[in-house]
Amino acid sequence: MLSIQVIADVWDRHLITMRTIEHLHMFSIALILSIIIGVSVGVFIYMKPKTANPVLNFLNIVETIPDLALIVLLLPILKLGAGPTIAACVLYSILPIARNTYTGLKSVDEQYTYVAQAIGLSPREALMKVRIPMSLPLIAGGIRIALVFCMGVVTLGGLVAAGGLGTVLQNGIQLYQKDAILVAGLWTGLLAVLLDGFAGMIEKKLHERYGTW
Amino acid sequence: MQTERLFDRIESIQFKGITKKYGEGFAVKELDLEIIGGELLILIGPSGSGKTTTLRMINRMIEQDEGSVTINGIDTKDADPVRLRRNIGYVIQNIGLFPHMTIRENIGLVPKIEKQNKKDIEERVKTLLDFVSLPPEMFMNRYPKQLSGGQQQRVGLARAMAMDPPLFLMDEPFGALDPILRKQLQKEFLKIKNEINRTIVFVTHDIEEALVLGDRIAIMDQGELVQVGPPEELIFNPANELVADIVDNQRKFKHMDTLKVKDLMSPFEDKYVLEAKMEACDAVDEMTDRDLETAFVFEGDELLGQVEIVDLMKCRDRGEKLSELAKPIKTFQPMDSVAFALSEMKNSGEYLAIVMNSKHPVGILVSDEVLLKLI
Structure with missing residues (x-):
């Protein structure tokens, strides 16, 4: 089966260290963009409640497009490379983050906003200092879902020359190298599990810190 | 960044022809009331009497439909609400502290937003905790849920004092506490009140609390002011049956x-x-x-x-x-x-x-x- 020798061999031949760095690079850019856009959309639809349903419905439709189809649809606009992959990640991740941000903000007891304003915070300060911090556990939950999505989508990027671990898998399939498929597949899976575990830890910490009222 | 103070002391607060409607009914109806600087005025009455609405119109958390509220002759409608509220200490029952902030952060919140110097805030928080009999080193870094109800209520009071306001609004601050604890905090509050010597408007439904704490008591019913006066006057010269009932519900003064x-x-x-x-x-x-x-x-x-x-x-x-x-x-x-x-x-x-x-x-x-x- 897989001896250390084989793994080391595959690792070197397929430049897996470099591919991992590419992979995580795309993944982090996508996740950071998703968080910025997702949280902003969540806060926006919270402040303008009339927009909440249309926006969430639209994002739901985006969510139903199969990921491979979405990447291919983005190809003519963003060309080959990392662009379509990152864009697809972001499009998928906005929904869970925006939805959780919106739900989190809504579920904070009105009384806290009331008190915040009564002691002299402006509506904006009440949002920044009280409502958003108190929603952090739920927002983190949304980010964690997005993280899992993104790991999957980034791996698909190998199909459109985005680089990353998907490329190794792709090459393995093309050249019918079982060892390469196995090593790259296991390694990608392990990375996803590790990152998810890490995110879970952060989520738990936030729950302890902000979520115990 | 520091907002200028609207007033340093209260001469008087005047309610003139205040009306607040809720749908068809009246929360407050043509209310005229003067609060004199330096006094502790109690607003009391059955639920739905308009006492809380009246309190909340002072810091514009509720806006009246008709009439005017003036503080030292300044119409509150002409004041910026945020600036107004930073000049008024506010204490509410039960849920008032922010659960995600430590006691230090809770008390120092508004001073921090006002960009006060960190050291000054720290000193202020310590002084205030001492003032409400909570050793600062023990409590500063705790979260509200690690405190008992009585301790939380003290922190609430300390937070209201953070900006050294000349006026305090207290919305049933001891309402959620058990009777003995409530009496103890009232007694302590009385001491604090005499020390800080500020104007206080205090809503309660507990007549004993009203009689103990109030310099004057305003009795409200169905949005209207029924009688206002010092405790003795209400006990010995109640304006009507309702006042007599509220003031001496156990008839204990009559049969002392x-x-x-x-x-x-x-x-x-x-x-x-x-x-x-x-x-x-x-x-x-x-x-x-x-x-x-x-x-x-x-x-x-x-x-x-x-x-x-x-x-x-x-x-x-x-x-x-x-x-x-x-x-x-x-x-x-x-x-x-x-x-x-x-x-x-x-x-x-x-x-x-x-x-x-x-x-x-x-x-x-x-x-x-x-x-x-x-x-």
Whole structure:
């Protein structure tokens, strides 16, 4: 089966260290963009409640497009490379983050906003200092879902020359190298599990810190 | 960034022709009321009487439909609401502290937003915690859920004082506490009130609280002001049946001479009991858990005396036993007369006494300032 020798061999031949760095690079850019856009959309639809349903419905439709189809649809606009992959990640991740941000903000007891304003915070300060911090556990939950999505989508990027671990898998399939498929597949899976575990830890910490009222 | 203060002291607050509608009904109807600078005015009445609405119109958390509220002659409608509220301390019952902030952050929130110097905020927080009898080093970095209800209420008061406002609005601040604890905090609040000497508007539904704390009491019913005056006036010259009912619902003022200790005492509960061999530090935690300000120390069946959490917190780390710290406490029989018991307590300066039925504690008697005044 897989001896250390084989793994080391595959690792070197397929430049897996470099591919991992590419992979995580795309993944982090996508996740950071998703968080910025997702949280902003969540806060926006919270402040303008009339927009909440249309926006969430639209994002739901985006969510139903199969990921491979979405990447291919983005190809003519963003060309080959990392662009379509990152864009697809972001499009998928906005929904869970925006939805959780919106739900989190809504579920904070009105009384806290009331008190915040009564002691002299402006509506904006009440949002920044009280409502958003108190929603952090739920927002983190949304980010964690997005993280899992993104790991999957980034791996698909190998199909459109985005680089990353998907490329190794792709090459393995093309050249019918079982060892390469196995090593790259296991390694990608392990990375996803590790990152998810890490995110879970952060989520738990936030729950302890902000979520115990 | 620091907002300029709207007023440094309160000359008067005037409500003129205030009306607030809710749908078809009136929350407040054509209210005229003057609050005099430096007094503690109580707003009291049945639920739906408009007392809370009236309070909240002072800091514009509710806006009136008609009429004007002026503070020192300035119409509140002309003041920026955020600036106005930073000049008014606000205390609410129960849920007032932010659960995701430490006590230090809760108290220092508005000073921090006002970009005050970090060191000054730290000093201010410490001073205020000391002021409300919470040792700063013990409490600064705790979260609200790690505090008892009574302690949280003290922090709420400290937070209201953070910007040193000349006016305080208090919305049933002791409403969620059990009766004995409420009496203790009232007594302490009275001390604080005399020390800070500010104008306070205080909403409550507890007439005893109103009579103890209020310089003047405004009785409201169905959105209208029924009578306003000092406690004695309301007791002896009630404007109508409703006022008489509210002010003296147990008719205890009328029948004071025949009132017995058992009529006035609160029932004794096991949670008030601490063992003599317990150490002071453990007792502090235990009392925080049980939400007690005062506990009674027993050795077996024998009552040794009382301990107050405020004192126990001072003597932390010395490993003293409660038996050494318990202060003596008076005991009465259920059939003793209230007049006798209260004047005894007044003479020794105590405000709590235990009611014993032969050997067993059956109740706790809290001194009643209003009754005392009348005796």
